[in-house]
Amino acid sequence: MAPSGALPILRPMLATPGPLPGAGEEDAWAFEAKWDGARCIVNAPGDGTLGLVTRAGNDATATYPELASLGERLRGRPAVLDGEVVVLDSEGRPDFGLLQRRMGVTNRRRAAGLAGECPVHLVLFDVLHLDGRPLLEHPYEERRALLSGLGLGDGPHWSVPAHVRGHAAQTWEATLRGGFEGVVAKRLTSRYVPGVRSSEWRKTKHLVTLDVVVGGWTEGRGGLAGLPGAVLAGLDGPAGLRYVGSVGSGLSGRERRELARYLEVVRRDTSPFANPVDVPGAHWAEPRLVAEVTFSGWTSADRLRQPTWHRLRPDLTRLD
Structure with missing residues (x-):
């Protein structure tokens, strides 16, 4: 339990590999693009600062300095967000090979130089804690609505991409054409279970x-x-x-x-x-x-x- 006023320490919920929900059940699911990047929990205390924690539990705040301004955008709105750090190629597609140049860099001067040469982009797709209120027990659909309501829009180095309710086949084709790694399906009623690989979320890769x-x-x-x-x-x-x-x-x-x-x-x-x-x-x-x-x-x-x-x-x- 986090102290009063402090943000909780959370690990990302993970998806289970599997097929996309079929036509008979797809209306109970939302579909998102699967990004080829590095998962991060974003901690914004609301005082203008920002902290980034990797899936392995490592502090990546200094590694991606260009994301610091997101903390200022969330001033007055303490929040814990879930997202993925990616590097986009010249056609706007995630490229993990380019991201590897940025990963694990802890020297602040080196990280700042790389931020200019090979900037990252933070894709946000969930909110786990907001304004002192835990949201883990709230359904995915409600959490997504709260995330959209934060008004983050398309920042200089972050965005909140759309999700699609139903329409699995159309999402599959769109992500294939767009050069994405695959599709993540999330049950609309799913709660957020930190650190657990849940069947309520499914990931399907394009091969x-x-x-x-x-x-x-x-x-x-x-x-x-x-x-x-x-x-x-x-x-x-x-x-x-x-x-x-x-x-x-x-x-x-x-x-x-x-x-x-x-x-x-x-x-x-x-x-x-x-x-x-x-x-x-x-x-x-x-x-x-x-x-x-x-x-x-x-x-x-x-x-x-x-x-x-x-x-x-x-x-x-x-x-x-």
């Missing part, structure tokens, strides 16, 4: 399927010694085969053993990729094997984001 060429591999560790821990993936381009990332997640033990046999047959001494491969201990292979992978988007360095192995495509094996 893209792609055929890639295997141009090498890296050895696994421990029980995977001698076997591919990850394969090095490429795509054909005007300059030749372009390295786009390593894929290890999703490979079964059987597939690793099978790949080891295939890769031994097509091994080579030099890289088949036209661009540099920033992977230590790489083993090279003739670009013959084709694999199907899923991924959630592209990083700013043109690498696959969160790639997962799906299957080998022997029907697409390259013979030339």
